[in-house]
Amino acid sequence: MYTMNLKELAAHLGLSQTTVSRALNGYPEVSEQTRRRVSAAAEQHNYRPNTRAKGLATGRSMAIGHVLPMSSSHEMVNPVFGDFIAGAGETYARNGYDMVISLVEDGDQERAYRDLRAKGTVDGIIVHGPKSTDHRIAQLSDLGLPFVVHGRVSSENAPYSWVDVNNRRAFHRATSFLTDLGHTRIALLNGLESMDFAARRRAGYEAGLTDAGLPLDLDLCRSEEMTEQFGYDAANTLMDMPDPATAFLVSSIISAVGVRRAVQERGLALGRDISVITHDDELSYLQNGSDIPQFTATRSSVRYAGAQAAQLLLDKIRNPLSAPMNKLLEAQLVLGQSTGPAAK
Amino acid sequence: MYTMNLKELAAHLGLSQTTVSRALNGYPEVSEQTRRRVSAAAEQHNYRPNTRAKGLATGRSMAIGHVLPMSSSHEMVNPVFGDFIAGAGETYARNGYDMVISLVEDGDQERAYRDLRAKGTVDGIIVHGPKSTDHRIAQLSDLGLPFVVHGRVSSENAPYSWVDVNNRRAFHRATSFLTDLGHTRIALLNGLESMDFAARRRAGYEAGLTDAGLPLDLDLCRSEEMTEQFGYDAANTLMDMPDPATAFLVSSIISAVGVRRAVQERGLALGRDISVITHDDELSYLQNGSDIPQFTATRSSVRYAGAQAAQLLLDKIRNPLSAPMNKLLEAQLVLGQSTGPAAK
DNA sequence: TGCCGCATCCAAAGCGCTTTGAAGTGATTC
DNA sequence: GAATCACTTCAAAGCGCTTTGGATGCGGCA
Incomplete structure (x- = not known):
């Protein structure tokens, strides 16, 4: 398909490039009449200014x-x-x-x-x-x-x-919510803690434990790439401990799905036997339930x-x-x- | 931070823009000695040709x-x-x-x-x-x-x-696998069937049923955006039918996760009470198990x-x-x- | 009539690069 | 010594646009 450039368009209109350019970019020094004429011609010939040339001239790449x-x-x-x-x-x-x-x-x-x-x-x-x-x-x-x-x-x-x-506050609140429910063995399935967001969530979690007078048990803290598999594996490990976790605070709904899998595989029920709170980014393909949220969650639309x-x-x-x-x-x-x- | 352009680099070297450009782009008509000199200077001053200018000159945008x-x-x-x-x-x-x-x-x-x-x-x-x-x-x-x-x-x-x-063949084979196992009520949880890939999977599914002499039951076919929620809802509906589905063929592992949720919530077990085959794109965050695949699947790395x-x-x-x-x-x-x- | 201002329009330079066509330099050949 | 050649290098044009610094024409005003 043929594409017209400014020079040709100007020639076609019997105008200078300057005028055509100005007409199209809404500068005042061009009469309404010619502006309309230019716009119409541009529309008709499907003219679009070349991005690179425009960028070169203006110094911006858009x-x-x-x-x-x-x-x-x-x-x-x-x-x-x-x-x-x-x-x-x-x-x-x-x-x-x-x-x-x-x-x-x-x-x-x-x-x-x-x-x-x-x-x-x-x-x-x-x-x-x-x-x-x-x-x-x-x-x-x-x-x-x-x-x-x-x-x-x-x-x-x-x-x-x-x-x-506000990751810290979110996880602080979530932790407190769990301690208020009587949980004392709360696991944290976190993202990689070299990541800033994960470190903040960790801090919130620790603050929540402290508020409730609970010790920080490092065995309850896992930190990895937040895959489904990670949630599954970590949940299994943590439920198999001598003094197992009864609640999980999870950094991603994807890992939470893995936790759910592990819980349900054991014939246990979420919300009754095991509690889970997850962060929910409101991913479009992995929504947290339709009417009643499936997971209790710290929710924020990414x-x-x-x-x-x-x-x-x-x-x-x-x-x-x-x-x-x-x-x-x-x-x-x-x-x-x-x-x-x-x-x- | 200051950024040098070709003109300045050339001036700095006491060479023409032509020579510098050629040296950097590996053209033969420049001596090895000057090429090295140019490369070194470019490296030192952190010179990168401006994309837009280069694009304008070459007609390509890279x-x-x-x-x-x-x-x-x-x-x-x-x-x-x-x-x-x-x-x-x-x-x-x-x-x-x-x-x-x-x-x-x-x-x-x-x-x-x-x-x-x-x-x-x-x-x-x-x-x-x-x-x-x-x-x-x-x-x-x-x-x-x-x-x-x-x-x-x-x-x-x-x-x-x-x-x-090869979506058609994949779903054909998957369907046959299920019929071979004795399933006669096989549900299809498909993507939007206006999508080409979904239509082909549907065709494969139908071919598989035909091979086994099974009728096509439209009540067993669902077609929607492949969310987790869709899998969950559809599975529930289909398991509640008078003549319920005993197997599910699912177009995405995300929806398959929803199916699993519905199945497990009922205290049923995947692979024993209900069979599921899903397409598996090998998504990095939603892998299909680590050693033994969780879902039987048609697998192809997207x-x-x-x-x-x-x-x-x-x-x-x-x-x-x-x-x-x-x-x-x-x-x-x-x-x-x-x-x-x-x-x- | 002459001058000014206003409204329109334009020619040309410039953005930073590639590439064409030509020129300069020795070395080689007859 | 002149002509040829290979090897390097260069000046300048051009890519398609914006923008500066005029031009041009016209009505209004003194």
């Missing part, structure tokens, strides 16, 4: 980069990512931005950011999977490339933009977080001198069918 | 577009997408390509492709979620933009490039499919005149713990 760390050992794309970009993508689309995804190995992170910056591929980036100690923040600040972090970095005390869930992060980033790009902005989302504690009083 | 249809009713990003792009992304990275994602509403599809083409954002695209009847193929062929389909389009008889799983599709597309871009290429992946039928002989 694209946002998402950098996903993948440790070379287990190259997984977290399922919450899908819903996150669904939210972000909608915001981008509304504002005429494209979304480019980079899957980067842990070692190459630094280079990846430099490249993105030097090559000018994107106008800003969203940082995924921040760790408790993460040099990327400092590095990105140096680079002068606008960015927003999905999550936070505890080690970083200079200000930067982020969108995060899709919404994506939309928010995208918006913050676009604002930052529009106004580069603005101070870093933060958004702390509170998770709801929703009551489901997976929790109940501890057996006597 | 980016691949992934277009995800999202019906406006339920805007879901399929979880298999994550693993697919993990596979594709690796191939792109190795070849210096970027990956840009477009989330497009069903109505805007046509326009989205025109735009992508006219704006020159990408050199080729991967088409996701093809339907049995899908005009996008014809349209893309018209556009002259290289593309590869993840899946196929039954309505299309002109050749085009695709990567697909991550691998992503890598293959990407490779086909890059080949096509490199050699635009080549004939369309296809890759039909055979699913393995792996035996797990979720199937057993029908109860007498």
Whole structure:
């Protein structure tokens, strides 16, 4: 299919490129009449300005980069990512931005950011999977490339933009809820605790135990990639202990599904024999029940977080001198069918 | 951080832009000595050619577009997408390509492709979620933009490039496996049957029934977005029928998890009271057991499919005149713990 | 009549790169 | 010594757009 460019369109209209460009970009120094004529012709010939040429001229790429760390050992794309970009993508689309995804190995992170910056591929980036100690923040600040972090970095005390869930409070509340129900053997099935979010959840969990005067038992704490299999295996191990867990606090609904499998396989019932609270990102394909939530959960839409992060980033790009902005989302504690009083 | 451009680098070296450009791009008409000198300087100053400028000059964008249809009713990003792009992304990275994602509403599809083409954002695209009847193929062929389909389009008889799983055969075999075990009430929990892959699975299922001389009972066939909740609800309904299903053939491990939940909630056991076979895309976060597969399954790595599709597309871009290429992946039928002989 | 201001429009430069066509330099050949 | 050649290097054009700094024409005003 043939595609017209500005020069040809201008020639076709008997106008200069300048005028056509201005007409299409809504500049005032062009009469309403010609603007309409230009618009009509552009529409008819299906003219779209070439992104690269436009970008070269304006110095902006109208694209946002998402950098996903993948440790070379287990190259997984977290399922919450899908819903996150669904939210972000909608915001981008509304504002005429494209979304480019980079899957980067842990070692190459630094280079990846430099490249993105030097090559000018994107106008800003969203940082995924921040760790408790993460040099990327400092590095990105140096680079002068606008960015927003999905999550936070505890080690970083200079200000930067982020969108995060109040993970600590969520898990604190969840733990307290379980201790109030009389549970004393509460297991924590957490994500990798090098990840910032997981460390915060851990802290919330510990605070909850402390509130109830319960000791921290490291045997009850597991920390791994949050797969279904992890939930299953960990639950089995923990229920087989001499002094077994009676409640599980789980970092992802995916692992919670694994816990449920282990529980049900033993002929036990969730909410009666074993209590489970999970964090629920409101994944579209793995919803927590329809009417009554299946799991009691700390709920926070990751899709919404994506939309928010995208918006913050676009604002930052529009106004580069603005101070870093933060958004702390509170998770709801929703009551489901997976929790109940501890057996006597 | 300061970034150098070609002009400055050339000036710094006391060479022309031509020579520097050629040195860096490996052209022969430059002496080894100067090439080394140039490379060293480029490395030292962290020079990366600007993507947009390079693209403008070469006419290529070094980016691949992934277009995800999202019906406006339920805007879901399929979880298999994550693993697919993990596979594709690796191939792109190795070849210096970027990956840009477009989330497009069903109505805007046509326009989205025109735009992508006219704006020159990408050199080729991967088409996701093809339907049995899908005009996008014809349209893309018209556009002259290289593309590869993840899946196929039954309505299309002109050749085009695709990567697909042999869904029909996989579900045929799975059905036969169940009938061989003596099951006569086999339910099909399928994806939306407007989707091509789902239609093919349906056909395989029907062929399997026919082979065994079993009638097609439409009450046993469900077709929806493949969520966990769908599996749960459908399983409950089908087990409550007067002449209930004793086996389930499920299109996604996510829905299979829902089926399992329904089964276990009733105190029934998978593989003994109820048989389940699911399709298993080998999702990294939802693996089908570790040593012994939990579910008997038709298995095919969607991550691998992503890598293959990407490779086909890059080949096509490199050699635009080549004939369309296809890759039909055979699913393995792996035996797990979720199937057993029908109860007498 | 002459001048100014306003509303429109335009030519040309520039964004950072690749690539064409040509030129400079020795070394080699007759 | 001139002509040829291979090897390096370069100046400049061009990719498709935006934007600067004029031009042009017209009515209004003194």
